[in-house]
Amino acid sequence: MEALVKVLKNHKCKITPQRLAVYHVLRNNKDHPNAEAIFKMLEPNYPTISLATVYKSLELFAELGLIQAINLGENSFRYDPNPKVHPHVICSKCNKVEDLPEEYFDDLKAVVAKLVNYKVTKQHLTFYGICSDCNTN
Structure with missing residues (x-):
């Protein structure tokens, strides 16, 4: 989490509990979930979090090279905590x-x-x- 905070600070991005939670869920999940699945995992502990916040956080993390958005031909992207291209x-x-x-x-x-x-x-x-x-x- 320290690395995430450092990257967010270096890019002058807000560090919010919701962003940290989205990243934490993804880093501790090897299932390559989509945004909706991450939202469902977070909702019990963050009842005020929105699906839009999850999407925006994931997009930011991918843009910063912290995660990988993968298009597998489904209706939504899956997210991989490993940002390096791999099979x-x-x-x-x-x-x-x-x-x-x-x-x-x-x-x-x-x-x-x-x-x-x-x-x-x-x-x-x-x-x-x-x-x-x-x-x-």
Whole structure:
């Protein structure tokens, strides 16, 4: 939380209990929740928080490079507490999103760049399948 406060101060952003709570919930959640899910998690302890505040906080955190907003083709963005670009795997049944270890894909950007003679500046790698929980049902 100290790092968050420092970044917010450096960018002259307000430090509010609601912003701190949004960041805390996201940092302690590996499910890549959307704004509505974060709102529902916060609402019991912050009854005056609005969904707009959650959205604005998440947008600010992404803009400051503290988190990553990921578009997985759903109706809303998911938010990842890891701001570094990394691959994901998504369950096609329950929509669970999980991080994949980056070291297996380290050379992929260079391979693609060489293959197509591009200067690759950005990548987004996502795999889809059925998670073990859904596979047993």
